[in-house]
Amino acid sequence: MSYKVKDIGLADQGELNISWAEDHMPVLGIIKQRFEKEKPLKGVTIAASLHCTKETSVLIKVLQAGGATVALAGSNPLTTQDDVVAALAKSGTNVYAWRGQTKEEYYECINSVLDYKPDLTIDDGCDLVSTIHNERKELLKGLRAGSEETTTGVIRLRAMEADGALKCPMVAVNDTPTKNMFDNRYGSGQSTIDGVIRATGGMLLAGKNFVMSGYGWCGQGIARRASGMGARVIVTEVDPVKALEAAMEGYRVMNMEEAAKIGDIFVTSTGCKHVIDKHHLEVMKNGAVVANSGHFNVEINIPALEEISDKKIRVRRDVDEYQTKDGRKLYLLSEGRLVNLAAADGSACEVMDMSFANHALVAEWLVKNDLETKVYDVPGEIDHMIASLKLEAMGFGLDKLTPEQDKYLNSWDEGTV
Numbered sequence: 001m002s003y004k005v006k007d008i009g010l011a012d013q014g015e016l017n018i019s020w021a022e023d024h025m026p027v028l029g030i031i032k033q034r035f036e037k038e039k040p041l042k043g044v045t046i047a048a049s050l051h052c053t054k055e056t057s058v059l060i061k062v063l064q065a066g067g068a069t070v071a072l073a074g075s076n077p078l079t080t081q082d083d084v085v086a087a088l089a090k091s092g093t094n095v096y097a098w099r100g101q102t103k104e105e106y107y108e109c110i111n112s113v114l115d116y117k118p119d120l121t122i123d124d125g126c127d128l129v130s131t132i133h134n135e136r137k138e139l140l141k142g143l144r145a146g147s148e149e150t151t152t153g154v155i156r157l158r159a160m161e162a163d164g165a166l167k168c169p170m171v172a173v174n175d176t177p178t179k180n181m182f183d184n185r186y187g188s189g190q191s192t193i194d195g196v197i198r199a200t201g202g203m204l205l206a207g208k209n210f211v212m213s214g215y216g217w218c219g220q221g222i223a224r225r226a227s228g229m230g231a232r233v234i235v236t237e238v239d240p241v242k243a244l245e246a247a248m249e250g251y252r253v254m255n256m257e258e259a260a261k262i263g264d265i266f267v268t269s270t271g272c273k274h275v276i277d278k279h280h281l282e283v284m285k286n287g288a289v290v291a292n293s294g295h296f297n298v299e300i301n302i303p304a305l306e307e308i309s310d311k312k313i314r315v316r317r318d319v320d321e322y323q324t325k326d327g328r329k330l331y332l333l334s335e336g337r338l339v340n341l342a343a344a345d346g347s348a349c350e351v352m353d354m355s356f357a358n359h360a361l362v363a364e365w366l367v368k369n370d371l372e373t374k375v376y377d378v379p380g381e382i383d384h385m386i387a388s389l390k391l392e393a394m395g396f397g398l399d400k401l402t403p404e405q406d407k408y409l410n411s412w413d414e415g416t417v
């Protein structure tokens with residue numbers, strides 16, 4: 001057992017934060033109780049690369065309660081909560097993560113957890129799986145399967161599958177309804193706004209032109225919350241159906257060329273590269289704030305921002321002021337990394353409860369089943385079970401089909417009466 005964290009002395013505060021999260025994650029609590037009795041993960045080694053938050057810590061404890069040995073690294077250089085990893089390390093978890101890593105340190109930690117020779121992986125962004133496939137191929141022999149938390153990671157897995165490069169079964173947790181309809185929409189929605197507000201020291205959204213680039217589950221959630229706070233939301237998209245959906249939801253829809261000239265606050269959540277590019281940065285208003293809540297820090301062309309600027313000042317922990325050569329100030333939040341996790345706490349416990357319940361139950365399912373090498377969806381029974389447990393925990397009732405209704409829904413002979 002070993003660890004590498006910033007300051008083990010932060011463990012007491014980390015423990016309090018983890019216990020707060022546990023109290024708000026009832027579905028994981030129920031799974032933990034069963035795992036303690038049944039030990040479905042006994043003898044299983046799990047390597048995880050996840051944002052190291054209080055919510056992630058609750059998942060790690062559930063996996064350990066199930067009998068697994070877990071090694072944890074971050075899934076982004078800027079999103080680790082140092083107090084939380086200190087608490088995990090103190091209580092005996094193999095954890096390698098701290099906030100503010102260089103790219104080299106980040107990959108050292110990824111490799112440290114892979115040194116545990118995992119049977120299963122849990123990834124957020126596919127860095128574990130792609131490192132195994134590219135540089136640590138010897139681990140493929142022992143690797144049974146893995147699960148993936150985020151849209152970007154699933155896109156990478158599906159590209160590997162299409163290329164014939166994928167060598168191990170993987171489960172796309174991101175794509176299951178109890179994950180993306182809640183964590184992506186409500187979790188990223190709220191926490192991205194929270195990140196922008198916290199980073200800027202409380203910038204007012206009311207009356208501002210808020211440009212939302214990307215109208216997937218996360219973009220929808222962010223746009224809704226920005227609008228609810230009085231911002232005038234503009235959506236940019238490449239998908240005509242999503243653009244239409246945004247228009248009919250009441251937002252202005254335009255291309256980034258136009259939006260760049262009028263936006264006050266820009267948030268990207270597209271999974272794509274350079275959606276805010278040099279020519280957009282060149283026409284932005286003085287004082288524009290630019291942030292990203294997609295997985296990688298490539299959505300904003302940061303090298304171009306550096307190139308058009310002659311000075312950069314860190315004005316707050318999560319705000320860099322770029323002074324452009326033509327005399328404007330542009331503000332980049334959290335170095336273009338996930339603003340919802342770097343400047344705020346990420347998706348709330350209440351929705352991470354469902355996302356991480358999926359990983360826990362999928363780990364059990366992966367151990368019990370021999371699968372083909374492909375990307376799987378989460379089995380429908382797991383998704384439904386999580387939704388039912390969550391509803392029950394929230395105290396909301398559910399109707400039950402009568403036998404007559406069940407028969408009706410499964411027949412085709414009753415029509416117009």
Ligand code: ADE
Pocket residue numbers: 050051052053054055056187341345346347348349352
């Ligand atoms: N992804 C988004 N929010 C998160 C959180 N709170 N913990 C871990 N991963 C996350």
